[in-house]
Amino acid sequence: MKRRDFLKSTAVIVAGASVSLSALEFVDPKELLAANPQLRWGFLVDTHKCVGCGFCVKACKTENDIPFEANVTRTWVERYVIKTDGEVVMDCPKGARDGFTTKLLDQGASGNRLIPENEIAQAFFVPKLCNHCSTPACVQVCPVGATYQTADGTVLVDRTWCIGCGYCIMGCPYGVRFFHPVEHVADKCTFCYHRISKGGNTACAQACPFGARQIGNLKDPNDPVAQALMNQRVGVLRDEYGTKPNVYYIGLNKEVR
Amino acid sequence: MVEQVAQMIVHGEAWTIKDLFVLPNEYVYWSIQIVMYPYMTGLVAGAFVLSSLYHVFNVEKLKAIARYALVFSFALLPVAMMPLMLHLMQPLRGIHVLMTPHFTSAISAFGIVFMAYACIVAAEIWFVYRKFIVESIHRLEQKSNRSGLEKILLPIYKVISLGAMDLSSEALESDHKAVKFLAGLGIPVACFLHGYAGFIFGSVKANALWMTPLMPVIFICSAIVSGIALCILSYYIFMEMRKWAAKRGKNWLLPDALAQGGTAIPVEQLRSIQDHEVKMTSKYLLIFMTLAITLEVLDMIFRGYTAVKSWDALRMVIYEHDFMKIFVYQYGLGNFLPFLMLLLPGLTTRRAVIASILVLFGVFMMRWNVVIGGQAFSLTFAGFMEYHLPIIPHDIETFKEGLGGALSVIVTPFIIFYFLNMIFPAFMSDDEAH
Numbered sequence: 074m075k076r077r078d079f080l081k082s083t084a085v086i087v088a089g090a091s092v093s094l095s096a097l098e099f100v101d102p103k104e105l106l107a108a109n110p111q112l113r114w115g116f117l118v119d120t121h122k123c124v125g126c127g128f129c130v131k132a133c134k135t136e137n138d139i140p141f142e143a144n145v146t147r148t149w150v151e152r153y154v155i156k157t158d159g160e161v162v163m164d165c166p167k168g169a170r171d172g173f174t175t176k177l178l179d180q181g182a183s184g185n186r187l188i189p190e191n192e193i194a195q196a197f198f199v200p201k202l203c204n205h206c207s208t209p210a211c212v213q214v215c216p217v218g219a220t221y222q223t224a225d226g227t228v229l230v231d232r233t234w235c236i237g238c239g240y241c242i243m244g245c246p247y248g249v250r251f252f253h254p255v256e257h258v259a260d261k262c263t264f265c266y267h268r269i270s271k272g273g274n275t276a277c278a279q280a281c282p283f284g285a286r287q288i289g290n291l292k293d294p295n296d297p298v299a300q301a302l303m304n305q306r307v308g309v310l311r312d313e314y315g316t317k318p319n320v321y322y323i324g325l326n327k328e329v330r
Numbered sequence: 331m332v333e334q335v336a337q338m339i340v341h342g343e344a345w346t347i348k349d350l351f352v353l354p355n356e357y358v359y360w361s362i363q364i365v366m367y368p369y370m371t372g373l374v375a376g377a378f379v380l381s382s383l384y385h386v387f388n389v390e391k392l393k394a395i396a397r398y399a400l401v402f403s404f405a406l407l408p409v410a411m412m413p414l415m416l417h418l419m420q421p422l423r424g425i426h427v428l429m430t431p432h433f434t435s436a437i438s439a440f441g442i443v444f445m446a447y448a449c450i451v452a453a454e455i456w457f458v459y460r461k462f463i464v465e466s467i468h469r470l471e472q473k474s475n476r477s478g479l480e481k482i483l484l485p486i487y488k489v490i491s492l493g494a495m496d497l498s499s500e501a502l503e504s505d506h507k508a509v510k511f512l513a514g515l516g517i518p519v520a521c522f523l524h525g526y527a528g529f530i531f532g533s534v535k536a537n538a539l540w541m542t543p544l545m546p547v548i549f550i551c552s553a554i555v556s557g558i559a560l561c562i563l564s565y566y567i568f569m570e571m572r573k574w575a576a577k578r579g580k581n582w583l584l585p586d587a588l589a590q591g592g593t594a595i596p597v598e599q600l601r602s603i604q605d606h607e608v609k610m611t612s613k614y615l616l617i618f619m620t621l622a623i624t625l626e627v628l629d630m631i632f633r634g635y636t637a638v639k640s641w642d643a644l645r646m647v648i649y650e651h652d653f654m655k656i657f658v659y660q661y662g663l664g665n666f667l668p669f670l671m672l673l674l675p676g677l678t679t680r681r682a683v684i685a686s687i688l689v690l691f692g693v694f695m696m697r698w699n700v701v702i703g704g705q706a707f708s709l710t711f712a713g714f715m716e717y718h719l720p721i722i723p724h725d726i727e728t729f730k731e732g733l734g735g736a737l738s739v740i741v742t743p744f745i746i747f748y749f750l751n752m753i754f755p756a757f758m759s760d761d762e763a764h
């Protein structure tokens with residue numbers, strides 16, 4: 074089944090239409106969960122492994138039909154350069170779609186900035202994506218319920234129902250949402266729901282040559298992601314907003330915002 | 331090819347300039363129309379509260395402007411929804427808010443609150459004008475040679491009279507009671523309608539500038555301020571126009587005269603009513619302004635004093651990027667100057683009107699600084715975004731969310747009022763209605 078069809082049929086539940094479900098070609102998140110009640114999708118990013126090649130961003134754009142030239146993206150990679158004097162300089166040119174190919178840091182209207190090598194204390198990359206929060210701010214604020222949470226924890230947008238008010242974009246503390254330039258509705262990472270719900274991997278994790286990204290079932294104690302959460306020191310981003318994010322980071326610095 | 335590239339300009343990109351480190355998906359998504367939205371609902375609420383001052387608290391001095399404020403508030407009402415529709419990416423789906431409201435969202439209640447409020451205002455107007463409507467029906471029916479306009483008006487009046495033709499003193503007395511009750515009920519609902527516009531912003535926890543429980547209260551106070559100021563200003567303008575038109579017999583400028591035939595009020599009387607009402611209303615403007623300014627300054631001081639993590643970025647925005655807009659335009663020109671003008675002894679009508687213009691500008695800047703200023707910094711607090719209002723539109727989006735869209739929103743209430751004034755003459759002399 075195509076993703077679009079899937080979204081359409083999902084829309085039908087959200088719309089509350091009383092069509093007999095068997096009449097539709099249909100993946101019900103609840104059914105999926107019933108088959109595996111111990112399911113809660115989560116994501117693990119190992120920042121030590123990320124080299125900023127941007128393959129994940131490219132793969133995501135292709136897989137999920139986000140126009141390549143558009144300056145929005147469902148996932149992106151940030152570069153952090155911490156100077157010896159403590160200053161932190163960050164950049165993320167075009168969401169790192171083409172990787173980081175220059176030492177110049179893109180500072181928007183302030184132009185490019187080159188930091189002399191002897192002033193650099195450390196530098197690293199941090200991939201970002203939707204955190205599929207357990208108490209998502211975006212779902213809370215959507216006035217029509219077009220953004221919703223499935224039983225297995227992913228947060229999705231119903232393209233047929235979104236009115237395009239942008240409240241969710243404002244409400245998300247992580248800035249992962251945007252308006253799809255072609256569909257003109259709110260859009261964001263779905264954890265490649267159309268793939269993972271059929272046993273596949275996310276496009277970004279599959280594209281990453283260094284294994285910096287991993288999707289997993291947080292409720293399965295044998296899952297590699299769940300095990301990493303148990304055995305390693307991981308952090309999450311901006312937990313002060315109380316959204317309970319589900320993307321975990323190995324090697325998270327206090328400088329990462 | 332060009333088309334393809336144009337399509338790839340994502341929403342917000344056309345008017346956002348990013349500086350330093352801003353996340354790739356961050357743009358000024360809520361632009362001029364979201365500035366207009368609380369501004370317009372504020373005007374509605376404010377105008378209504380002004381009219382209620384007379385109807386509920388019997389502030390006799392506000393009698394003439396109260397009726398005008400009520401009708402004008404009704405004319406403003408549909409316009410409060412316009413900016414939202416112009417802002418939506420999928421305007422045709424706007425109705426979904428009513429069909430599947432998701433009640434954890436602050437916006438979802440909009441439809442319900444708005445409708446409730448609209449019903450209250452409509453009902454109040456009906457009771458205020460019922461006597462007039464019935465009299466008009468009798469008057470028009472007796473007329474043998476009805477003009478074209480009158481031919482349209484008669485059925486309209488017949489429909490809106492809802493068949494209630496009783497003009498006995500008991501019936502009029504109960505009309506009076508109903509007006510009082512509705513006006514009383516309307517005040518909390520108007521405050522709710524607008525306070526909740528403040529809540530839409532105040533509850534966005536991701537936004538450091540917006541998130542404060544004071545937001546709804548600040549919004550209500552500034553709403554009343556702007557509503558009163560607009561009533562003073564537009565009342566003055568309409569009165570000027572009426573004086574001018576009455577002298578020259580330009581009836582197309584007097585829609586009520588056009589509809590009801592001949593102006594009853596002589597120019598001299600118009601002038602004295604105008605002076606009296608404008609000055610009286612200014613007093614109330616002053617009271618509410620004090621309240622609004624106090625709250626806003628309190629909010630600012632509190633943020634600076636507690637100085638949580640976001641304060642560094644906020645300080646940059648408040649004291650550097652937006653210094654002119656906040657301290658010069660909003661507080662200086664929009665608050666303190668008119669405040670002084672209204673406070674100084676020997677208030678003239680003209681001074682009150684100029685002060686009202688400044689107040690309107692100040693409240694608009696306040697909305698601007700909240701909505702646009704709230705998006706002036708990145709979620710990372712490490713970068714800034716600047717908003718450039720699209721002036722010359724190059725596609726539908728830059729028209730809707732640009733100067734053109736904003737101006738359409740401003741002009742519409744006056745057009746609606748023109749026609750509404752034919753049916754419900756807002757400048758009627760005292761003894762004709764409640």
Ligand code: SF4
Pocket residue numbers: 202203204205206209210211212228244245246247248249250261316
């Ligand atoms: S990261 Fe943002 S968009 Fe994703 S679930 Fe959390 S609040 Fe929603």
Ligand code: SF4
Pocket residue numbers: 214215216217218219220230234235236237238239240241242258259
């Ligand atoms: S933009 Fe769409 S998904 Fe987001 S809050 Fe508005 S209606 Fe909901």
